[in-house]
Amino acid sequence: MTNIWEQFKSLFAILSNNYASPELNPRKFRMNRPVLVRRHWVNNDPVATAFFNSLSISFPHAEVFMIDSLKPWRDKVNEQMRKEINAFVQQELNHSREHLAFNRGMIDAGYEFKSVEKDIINLVKKLNLRDDLFRLQMTMCMEHLTAIISAEILSDERHLAGAEMHLRKMWLWHATEEIEHKAVAYNVWLEVTKDWSALRRWANRTLFFTLISYRFLSNRLSAQIHLLQQDGYSKISAFFAMMYYGLKKGGLLRRCARPWATFYRVNFHPWSVDDRHLIAAGDSQFTMIVDINDVLGKFIVQRKESPRKDDIAA
Numbered sequence: 001m002t003n004i005w006e007q008f009k010s011l012f013a014i015l016s017n018n019y020a021s022p023e024l025n026p027r028k029f030r031m032n033r034p035v036l037v038r039r040h041w042v043n044n045d046p047v048a049t050a051f052f053n054s055l056s057i058s059f060p061h062a063e064v065f066m067i068d069s070l071k072p073w074r075d076k077v078n079e080q081m082r083k084e085i086n087a088f089v090q091q092e093l094n095h096s097r098e099h100l101a102f103n104r105g106m107i108d109a110g111y112e113f114k115s116v117e118k119d120i121i122n123l124v125k126k127l128n129l130r131d132d133l134f135r136l137q138m139t140m141c142m143e144h145l146t147a148i149i150s151a152e153i154l155s156d157e158r159h160l161a162g163a164e165m166h167l168r169k170m171w172l173w174h175a176t177e178e179i180e181h182k183a184v185a186y187n188v189w190l191e192v193t194k195d196w197s198a199l200r201r202w203a204n205r206t207l208f209f210t211l212i213s214y215r216f217l218s219n220r221l222s223a224q225i226h227l228l229q230q231d232g233y234s235k236i237s238a239f240f241a242m243m244y245y246g247l248k249k250g251g252l253l254r255r256c257a258r259p260w261a262t263f264y265r266v267n268f269h270p271w272s273v274d275d276r277h278l279i280a281a282g283d284s285q286f287t288m289i290v291d292i293n294d295v296l297g298k299f300i301v302q303r304k305e306s307p308r309k310d311d312i313a314a
Contacts, residue, residue: 019271021183022279024087027286029173031098032166035105043162046231047245050238051252052171053106054223055149057113059099061120063092065127066142066185069135073188081188088184091177098170111230116223123219133192137205140185141212141263147182147270148259150175152252154278154285159252169289176282183270202266209263 042048067089074085106113127135153159153175160168193201221242228238246253262268 019183019269021084021187021271022180022276024084024091024181024184026087026090026094027173027177029094029098029170031101031170035102035167036109037164039109039111040231041164041167042160045162046228046233047241048159050224050227050231050242051245053111053227054116054220056099056102056106057116057223058120058220060096060103061117061124062142063096063099065124065135066139067092068128069132069139070185070188072132073136073192077188077191081184081191084181084184085188088181091181095174095177098174102167102170111227113223113226116226119219136185136189136192137208138212140189140205141209142216143178143182143185144209144263144270145213145216145260146178148256149252150178151259151275151278152255154179154282156250156255158250165289169286172282172286172289176279176286179275179282180279186270198266206264213260 038044040046040049042052070085070088074082077085103113127138153171160171163171189205190201193204196204221239224242225233225235225238228241229235233241245251248254259273262273265272
């Protein structure tokens with residue numbers, strides 16, 4: 001029996017942090033205002049719009065929580081990790097700022113989500129009462145969820161097909177940086193728990209991840225239903241519309257299922273799935289959209305500055 005137990009424990013001894021992370025690059029970005037041009041800004045689809053809108057409602061408060069959960073560890077890690085934490089903080093601050101603007105655009109478009117936001121604020125307040133390690137583990141798990149959703153958004157352009165161009169640019173920018181910093185919290189956690197056994201680490205993170213996944217999915221679904229009810233859906237029809245959107249063939253959540261499950265692997269590390277090519281793809285798409293907007297902006301300015309026929313005749 002002792003032999004079997006030793007063999008079982010040895011399975012978890014292969015956990016490591018031998019994965020090179022890309023350099024973090026906080027990109028300069030601010031959305032054009034007004035933020036929302038169309039109420040259903042994703043291809044005139046209220047269901048797809050509700051999915052992205054529900055994420056955005058949570059981001060400002062969730063990202064501030066994640067920033068605060070990493071700050072206590074800056075003086076307890078090596079210089080490289082400290083630099084990564086600082087870059088992570090800058091990226092998340094920028095995301096929070098832009099999603100606050102995006103959420104104000106949702107209000108201008110006629111959506112009301114005070115009750116949803118209040119629930120998020122209350123949850124964050126409760127989590128902030130917990131100790132530093134607890135909050136770090138929460139962040140580590142939430143970062144995996146945001147990373148796999150971001151990877152799927154960048155992998156399949158259908159998810160943002162027909163979206164308002166400046167809003168598509170914002171989500172591409174956010175998704176790119178989420179992939180880029182996906183391992184920061186995890187690496188800090190590995191450093192903080194280096195004296196734990198690999199088995200204890202695995203049991204701890206998978207338990208946290210299971211609970212957080214449930215809360216994340218149930219809370220976002222509740223928010224999506226809340227938004228769709230304002231578009232004329234009943235609770236039941238909104239529920240089934242979101243289920244179909246997420247789980248149909250090619251659906252975003254369905255395609256995220258396998259990456260989600262990788263967190264349960266005994267040798268999991270965020271960069272064991274090397275998707276840094278998506279960072280390059282996101283930057284490329286982002287730059288292309290910026291270039292198009294610059295051309296259109298210059299054209300509009302030229303039209304305004306060009307004399308009209310009436311002026312010439314006069």
